[in-house]
Amino acid sequence: MVKKIKEKHSLAMRWCHWVNFPMLSIMIWSGMLIYWADDEYSVKLFGHTYFTFFPEGFYNYFNITHRLWEGMAFHFLFMWFFILNGIFYVAYTLISGEWRELVPQKKSFKEAWLVLLHDLHIRKMAPPQNKYNAAQRIAYTAIIIMGIGSVITGLAIYKPVQFYYLTWLCGGYHAARIIHFMLTIGYVFFFVIHVVQVFLAGWKNFSSAITGFEVVETQPKVKKTDGKKEN
Amino acid sequence: MVKKKIKKPLTVQQKINRRTFLSFGIFGTAAVGGVLGWRWLYNSPYEVKGITGNQRIPLRRALNKTELAVRRFLYNENHLVKTYPKAMASKNVRVNSDIGIEAEKKFDVAAWCLQVKKPNGEMLNVTLDELRTLPKTEIVYDFKCVEGWDQISYWGGVKFSDFLNHYNLHDQAQLQYVGMETPDKTYYVGIDMPSAIHPQTIMAYEVNARPLPLEHGAPLRLIIPVKYGIKNLKRIGTITFSNTRPRDYWAELGYDYYSGL
Secondary structure: OEEEEEEOOOHHHHHHHHHHHHHHHHHHHHHHHHHHOOOOOEEEEOOEEEEEOOOHHHHHHOOOOOOHHHHHHHHHHHHHHHHHHHHHHHHHHHHHOOHHHHOOOOOHHHHHHHHHHHHOOOOOOOOOOOOOOHHHHHHHHHHHHHHHHHHHHHHHHHOOOOOHHHHHHOOOHHHHHHHHHHHHHHHHHHHHHHHHHHHHHOHHHHHHHHHOEEEEEEOOOOOOOOOOOOO | OOOOOOOOOOOHHHHHHHHHHHHHHHHHHHHHHHHHHHHHHHOOOEOOOOOOOOOEHHHHHHHHHHHHHHHHHHOOOOOOOOEOOHHHOOOOOOOOOOOOOOOOOOOOHHHOOEEEEOOOOOEEEEOHHHHHOOOOEEEEEEEEOOOOOEEEEEEEEEEHHHHHHHOOOHHHHOOOEEEEEOOOOOOEEEEEHHHHOOOOOEEEEEEOOEEOOHHHOOOOEEEOOOEOHHHOOOOOOEEEEEOOOOOOOOOOOOOOOOOEO
16 A cells, blocks of 8 residues: 555644634633623524523523623634634635635535445445535535624624624624524534534544645556556 | 664554643643633722722723723724614603602703803803704614614604703813713713814704603704714703813723724
């Protein structure tokens, strides 16, 4: 067997990813400290409440209560790092051309189902792919759009008078806060699926998110002995 | 053979090992650095209570920079708070706090008068009837609480800039801050002058076209739509002017002094 280095993730991508992880964690945590002060959202359908964000035990377990002033302070400082990192990432993918591997193609939306069926072991074959499969393309592009959404709704809540046009774009102050919250719930879902997938994909895949490459093993070319000249 | 030792090119396995070692080394170092940095920030000492208080020192320092930059860059007196038709105003205006106007404290609305302290020590006393003779300004807007809730409400009173003009407080308007306190001095706010003279800032004596009830700060309260509710002091007792930040109830407890929207 011959080992070969196959470049996978660029240095900029790895930095952005691993800087984003603690930044987003701090944003979600401090956001929770803020949300507690007016935790009025719940999942309602046809007049029935299915779930209220969040149960009292959850708040107590994570020590979230009565910390609004702290939450605002952390949230309004770390948001700048979160935004800068995001701007850098988007600019990098655009300039480097890596967006081509990330943005969904026309066929991606159809293929994503096949990927899902394959991942759930319902279908044997996965569609052919480049760096990312169809489902990944959709997920990794959606998360960036969500990030932009969080920034826009966030700024709309942060300075609703000075950023009146953003607040208007979000459908008002009240709606902006709800969207901002829903996007955060979305991140948590993304995170859970992402971590499960990374776990299932194994060490080699995880390691490449740190080193940037994967080791590919190939069979060495067998010398042909039938007398024909090699091309 | 050549004298000079030729460096052998690295084998693929050596390259793999070298890059893996370096990447994980840098990753691990950065991770440890991040955790230590966070712990330093999280466990750093709190500021000594002054005009602001109850906040980790490095966090306060950083925020003083970012929040000031945002304010300088963004604040514009021509940015008006969105207004709504009167019909959309809530009939049950939320009462969220009674600090400084607690019901058990005896308060005689009829005996009240607004005290304006001028920097030269002079005192200007203004009664509610006098204020009512000034042009009335009404506003229906989305009141925003720092806790996160908001409510469309309808207020009427004297525009603060009209008040300054009418009582010839032009010199005072040149100073940087306005301080307001409840008659019992237990609730107090500091307002930067640009926000105080914003065209939508009023001293309200009416809510939903009726005189203010006690729980909303009768007889006169501040309605400053460019700031969170915590700055909308109920029952104004005294007004002061200064170039230094007046004391502020919630800033002492860790909230942003400016609290602008």
